[in-house]
Amino acid sequence: MHTRTVFTGGRVFDGVTTAQADVAIHGDRIVDVGIGLDGDEAVDCTGAFIVPGLFDCHVHIMASDFDVARSEQEPFSLPYYEAVRNLSLLLDQGITSARDAAGADAGVKRAIAKNLIEGPRLQTAIVMLSQTGGHGDLHLPSGGSRSMAMMMPHPGRPRSVRDGVDDVRRGVREILRAGADAIKVATTGGVMSTGDDPRHAHFRDDELAVIAEEVAAAGTYFFAHAQGTEGIKAALRHGARSIEHGYHLDDEAIDLLLRTGAWLVPTLSATQAIVDAADRGVPIPAESQALAREAVGAHRASFARAVDAGVKVAMGTDSPPYGHPSDSNLDELLLMTQASAMTPADAWRAATANSAALLRQDDLGALAPGKIADLVVVNGEVDDLRGLRGRIRSVILGGRRVR
Structure with missing residues (x-):
């Protein structure tokens, strides 16, 4: 049975800007993006931003x-x-x-x-x-x-x-x-x-x-x-x-x-x-x-x-x-x-x-309900592109934390 996991306390990049929001995933899918989401497990993303895989x-x-x-x-x-x-x-x-x-x-x-x-x-x-x-x-x-x-x-x-x-x-x-x-x-x-x-x-x-x-x-x-x-x-x-x-x-x-x-x-x-x-x-x-x-x-x-x-x-x-x-x-x-x-x-x-x-991957590339739960938690500010390799905090692939 899959648990509902919420990535909370960070900022979410929506393709244009970043805003404070949580991301909830269940199984291999994103099920919600918004403020104050609840779930079975919480992943603290304070001081970081979340982008699609x-x-x-x-x-x-x-x-x-x-x-x-x-x-x-x-x-x-x-x-x-x-x-x-x-x-x-x-x-x-x-x-x-x-x-x-x-x-x-x-x-x-x-x-x-x-x-x-x-x-x-x-x-x-x-x-x-x-x-x-x-x-x-x-x-x-x-x-x-x-x-x-x-x-x-x-x-x-x-x-x-x-x-x-x-x-x-x-x-x-x-x-x-x-x-x-x-x-x-x-x-x-x-x-x-x-x-x-x-x-x-x-x-x-x-x-x-x-x-x-x-x-x-x-x-x-x-x-x-x-x-x-x-x-x-x-x-x-x-x-x-x-x-x-x-x-x-x-x-x-x-x-x-x-x-x-x-x-x-x-x-x-x-x-x-x-x-x-x-x-x-x-x-x-x-x-x-x-x-x-x-x-x-x-x-x-x-x-x-x-x-x-x-x-x-x-x-x-x-x-x-x-x-x-x-x-x-x-x-x-x-x-x-x-x-x-x-x-x-x-x-x-x-x-x-x-x-x-x-690459014709309609289920990927965005943080939105229904999309496959590929996401990356990155320390620091979204506008800072320096040293990104060392700033990766978590990598989620199909709802599984692989890093």
């Missing part, structure tokens, strides 16, 4: 740091055990829902659902579609290829590199068959993939059209790793639900985001994390370091223009911050406010209601 819409739980050379020397199965730790670290930060943007397969998601391991509610893309010579093609000048664990094909993870309409169509179908919730496609090169250029557009219109056709038939969507301008616009013209990164947005790209209603997941943490890791001595290729340092300014300027125009923003980080204790996914909230006109309330909304809408 947080989202990170762009994680890679099978990656633990940026040291690709190290990961190439590790046993194949090790990233799965590292993922157990990484999922736990997400919960530590109040992230109760996440979208893995390549790496985690159906078995990881199933293990969470069966309570074999603990972790956020997880949506998966399994692998990222890439053209030959694209962001997911780990070909080396020597003729060999990198064996980056989160991209390596195996029975639960179809091959990433696809070319031509028929191969791309088959790729989408194979990835969906493997259990993906959505399809991720690289419509540009990337910073961390040597040999390609983030500014170049990848996949042609007929290839992108078949991706859009297949996801529509399956009742799902595709989202795009897109850093350069032309690749961003190509993805949007073919119905991408979200643009990940968006380093180089021009007026037309911003207009397409607005007209299509697509989301921007800026991942400001990503370029900064690469620069920080390189400064700590992580052996990141010189080409990638240079691209990341060059991209930081353009990335923030593009994001600021998108915010000013009213583009919808959801929270995602892309970076695997698990390898260094000073890093936190929640730093993204502060970065968004520093780089644009977003307020702290806007940042919290990006990490809650907006992200829930992007």
Whole structure:
């Protein structure tokens, strides 16, 4: 028999402002929000505020740091055990829902659902579609290829590199068959993939059209790793639900985001994390370091223009911050406010209601009767976004206190 638990004495963030209120939960649902609520148990939230469970819409739980050379020397199965730790670290930060943007397969998601391991509610893309010579093609000048664990094909993870309409169509179908919730496609090169250029557009219109056709038939969507301008616009013209990164947005790209209603997941943490890791001595290729340092300014300027125009923003980080204790996914909230006109309330909304809408999670993202009881109790003031990782007091996942 479930007890009625009341979180009392704190302030509740309603998506716009905070106000003194209690939150009552029963089983896995929020049943009331208001003043003076009673229940079987009380949780004192004095000196704290309560927000809905947080989202990170762009994680890679099978990656633990940026040291690709190290990961190439590790046993194949090790990233799965590292993922157990990484999922736990997400919960530590109040992230109760996440979208893995390549790496985690159906078995990881199933293990969470069966309570074999603990972790956020997880949506998966399994692998990222890439053209030959694209962001997911780990070909080396020597003729060999990198064996980056989160991209390596195996029975639960179809091959990433696809070319031509028929191969791309088959790729989408194979990835969906493997259990993906959505399809991720690289419509540009990337910073961390040597040999390609983030500014170049990848996949042609007929290839992108078949991706859009297949996801529509399956009742799902595709989202795009897109850093350069032309690749961003190509993805949007073919119905991408979200643009990940968006380093180089021009007026037309911003207009397409607005007209299509697509989301921007800026991942400001990503370029900064690469620069920080390189400064700590992580052996990141010189080409990638240079691209990341060059991209930081353009990335923030593009994001600021998108915010000013009213583009919808959801929270995602892309970076695997698990390898260094000073890093936190929640730093993204502060970065968004520093780089644009977003307020702290806007940042919290990006990490809650907006992200829930992007991932089609209607039962999450708000503190309201009937919603799933995912909530986070955070010490301090809601407008203070500094040091959030160390200020998490409690994390409730589906009505269960997991932290």
